[in-house]
Amino acid sequence: MSTKTEPYTWKTMPRGSVIPEAGNASGYRTGSWRTYRPVWNPKTCIHCLTCWILCPDSSIQAEGGKVKGIDYDHCKGCGICAHECPINTKLMAKEGLSDEERAKGKAITMVLESEAEKAE
Amino acid sequence: MSAIATEVKQRRVSLTGNDAAAEALRQANPDVVAAYPITPQTELMHAFAQFHADGRVDTELVLVESEHSAMSACVGASAAGARVATATSSQGYALMVEICYIAAAFRLPIIMPLVNRALSGPINIHCDHSDAMLARDTGWIQLWSENSQEAYDNTLMAFRIAEHPSVLTPIIVNLDGFILSHTGEVLDVLDDAAAKGFVGEYRPERALLDTDHPYSVGALFLPDNYYEARRQQQQAILDCVPVIEAVSREYAELAGRSYGLIEGYCLDDAELVMVGMGSTMGTAKVAVDELRAEGLRAGLLKLRLYRPFPGPQIVAAIRHAKAVAVMDRAISYGLDGGPLFHEVRSFAHNQTRAPFASYVYGLGGRDIIVDELKGIFRDLEAVSKGADASATRYIGVRE
Numbered sequence: 001m002s003t004k005t006e007p008y009t010w011k012t013m014p015r016g017s018v019i020p021e022a023g024n025a026s027g028y029r030t031g032s033w034r035t036y037r038p039v040w041n042p043k044t045c046i047h048c049l050t051c052w053i054l055c056p057d058s059s060i061q062a063e064g065g066k067v068k069g070i071d072y073d074h075c076k077g078c079g080i081c082a083h084e085c086p087i088n089t090k091l092m093a094k095e096g097l098s099d100e101e102r103a104k105g106k107a108i109t110m111v112l113e114s115e116a117e118k119a120e
Numbered sequence: 121m122s123a124i125a126t127e128v129k130q131r132r133v134s135l136t137g138n139d140a141a142a143e144a145l146r147q148a149n150p151d152v153v154a155a156y157p158i159t160p161q162t163e164l165m166h167a168f169a170q171f172h173a174d175g176r177v178d179t180e181l182v183l184v185e186s187e188h189s190a191m192s193a194c195v196g197a198s199a200a201g202a203r204v205a206t207a208t209s210s211q212g213y214a215l216m217v218e219i220c221y222i223a224a225a226f227r228l229p230i231i232m233p234l235v236n237r238a239l240s241g242p243i244n245i246h247c248d249h250s251d252a253m254l255a256r257d258t259g260w261i262q263l264w265s266e267n268s269q270e271a272y273d274n275t276l277m278a279f280r281i282a283e284h285p286s287v288l289t290p291i292i293v294n295l296d297g298f299i300l301s302h303t304g305e306v307l308d309v310l311d312d313a314a315a316k317g318f319v320g321e322y323r324p325e326r327a328l329l330d331t332d333h334p335y336s337v338g339a340l341f342l343p344d345n346y347y348e349a350r351r352q353q354q355q356a357i358l359d360c361v362p363v364i365e366a367v368s369r370e371y372a373e374l375a376g377r378s379y380g381l382i383e384g385y386c387l388d389d390a391e392l393v394m395v396g397m398g399s400t401m402g403t404a405k406v407a408v409d410e411l412r413a414e415g416l417r418a419g420l421l422k423l424r425l426y427r428p429f430p431g432p433q434i435v436a437a438i439r440h441a442k443a444v445a446v447m448d449r450a451i452s453y454g455l456d457g458g459p460l461f462h463e464v465r466s467f468a469h470n471q472t473r474a475p476f477a478s479y480v481y482g483l484g485g486r487d488i489i490v491d492e493l494k495g496i497f498r499d500l501e502a503v504s505k506g507a508d509a510s511a512t513r514y515i516g517v518r519e
Contacts (some may be wrong), residue, residue: 007344010351015288016227017349018326022334026288 019026026074030057035076036110044087045107051081070108082108121270125309126376131273131310137300140268140307141207141233141293142167142327144275146177147315150231151202151322154193158212160297161235165207191216191223191230198228199337201327203283206230209297210237213251217258223290224259226337227352229282229322230290233275234396236449237297238484239344246485247297249398249449251458252426259353261360262426264397269307270294270335273377276310278318280367286324287360289403292428296399296433310375318374335362357428364425381430383422384437386412390419392500393438395464396447397423400481400488404447405494423460432468439472443504445496449482457512475503481515488516 014020047067052060059075061068070081085106111119135143142164143155153172155165172181180197190206198204208216213234223230239250252262263278265271274293282291293361295301310318324333341349362380372378372443385401386408387393394404401422411418421437423430446465448458455462461478468476479496482488492515503509 008348010348010355013345013348015352015356016337017225017339019336022336028462069516112432 012049029073031071031073031074034072034075034080035075037072037113037116038070038075038081038108039111040067041107041109042067044105046087048086050084050086051108054080054084056080070075077110077113080111082106082110088109098108104109121266121273122374122378124372124376124385126374128314128374128376129311130314130375131311132306132308134306135272136159136163136266136302136304136307137265137268137271137295138235138300138302139167140272140277140305141295142171143309144272144315145205145207145231145309146171146321148203148231148276148279149177149316149461150179150183150205152180152194152197152204152449153182153206154190154197154204156184156187156190156208156212158187158209160237160247160301161207161209161212161233162491164233164235164301168502171210180295181242182283187212187216188219191219193221194230195219195226195228195335199226199327200329201324203279203322204228204230205232205506206348207235210239210251214239214254215270217254220255220258220260220290222338224357225349225368226289227288227353227356229288231273231275231282231394232277232290232292234292234293234294235297235301244484244489245297245400247299248450248483248485249294250451250483252292253293253450253452255292256427256459259289259357260427261289261357261364263291263293264422264424264426265295265300265400266295267307268295268303268305269377270307270379271300273371273375273379274309274424276315276319277367277371277379279322280370281360281364282374283322284360284363284367287323287356287363289357289360308375308377308441311402314374315419318371336462361425361428361430379424381423381425381433382437383424385420387419387421387437389417390440391417391442392445392497392504393419393420393421393441393443393445394445394493394496394500395421395423395438395460396449397426397460398449400447400493402448403488403490404493406444407490407497410490411494411497416497425477426460429463429467431463434464435471438468438474441472443500443509444468444476445479445500446476447496448478448480451483475509477503477509479515480512486516492516
């Protein structure tokens with residue numbers, strides 16, 4: 001549950017462990033759980049929005065039918081976006097490629113969080 | 121229970137304990153009942169399903185594939201805003217216990233007769249209180265019944281207690297398997313108008329089906345909030361005692377049967393006091409009568425309420441005793457002395473110098489008769505005169 005404002009005491013907490021306001025999960029930053037970070041490449045992205053549809057945490061930011069970026073406050077780093085990104089499927093299908101080489105074809109690639117932080 | 125004069129119309133009927141609890145459920149007319157059969161509860165829900173088939177209740181009866189599903193359906197229905205009941209026993213309870221903790225944490229006032237039966241293994245279908253002891257820490261209120269009359273009365277009152285706006289906590293009504301559930305007994309039941317008027321309508325403070333006021337149930341509580349939620353839950357169940365007392369007083373005025381948190385029998389001047397729960401307390405009253413006729417000052421304290429635990433009330437009622445026997449129809453394995461024994465003695469700590477002795481009895485439906493109960497009082501008499509009380513006594517086990 002979100003505690004953006006003053007934290008609840010045991011006396012002020014809503015009864016029954018409910019969250020009385022709907023849709024307040026956006027206020028609860030859960031992105032720190034991430035081990036791998038998805039990195040988006042706007043140059044290769046074709047804005048098919050496959051990642052946007054499949055992201056279980058609604059963390060692909062899109063506007064007017066275009067991908068705009070990734071919401072790192074809520075992305076858990078599951079990698080579905082990178083896995084499903086269809087860019088350069090011919091390259092992906094080619095045998096004898098390393099994982100690194102395959103990843104090159106994607107508009108979203110997964111990078112170790114610690115390395116992404118170093119690169120920042 | 122004690123009787124007082126009343127004007128309300130009642131029917132004197134012969135019912136088993138299962139039928140008596142089902143009769144109370146019929147009169148309360150829950151919106152949703154989700155249940156799965158298990159001995160010895162099966163006939164309770166069988167009777168209720170017959171009421172349903174005959175159109176005598178408006179209930180949505182959900183016949184699920186397990187008790188885990190039964191309690192899950194109850195949680196969903198109760199969160200949706202429905203009046204909800206179910207019933208189970210033993211292994212069925214063990215299977216649903218995961219969801220029982222959640223029902224209590226979500227403050228969902230589900231009503232559940234628990235027809236007490238031994239837990240496996242070895243497998244056994246007969247009465248003891250191990251399933252109720254498994255329920256002990258789940259956060260449910262627990263009422264106990266000595267006979268089918270009490271099972272009926274407790275079940276009706278359970279709706280008013282659990283659904284009270286300041287309580288909103290699920291409740292178990294214990295009744296001993298077979299000894300009560302399958303034994304015919306003459307009892308008085310309220311006429312439908314009086315029963316329905318007493319139980320009233322359930323108006324939930326929040327309901328998921330109220331889509332104009334959306335909210336979330338079942339969110340993740342991390343270390344920053346879980347502790348506060350649980351601390352609040354503990355206060356809520358501790359604070360429900362005045363509501364139980366008020367509902368019981370109102371019921372006494374209506375039905376003429378009066379219930380406290382505890383019941384004393386020949387207790388006021390008793391030197392040798394037995395403390396216990398369930399149907400054996402009825403047998404123990406016979407033992408007390410016979411011993412009183414012999415001049416022994418025997419007395420009985422029966423718990424009607426087990427959770428929240430009425431420790432201060434128990435201690436106030438037994439402080440004058442010279443020795444106390446606490447009866448447990450269950451074992452907490454690895455803990456020497458029964459669970460009820462330890463709770464009662466813990467509250468009595470520094471309040472009395474009387475020795476306490478732990479008596480385990482009746483596991484897996486092992487019979488306990490008047491002579492054995494008299495034997496316990498005689499043993500207790502020796503304890504009151506200095507005999508060693510430290511060893512747990514296992515009544516009726518073959519040595």
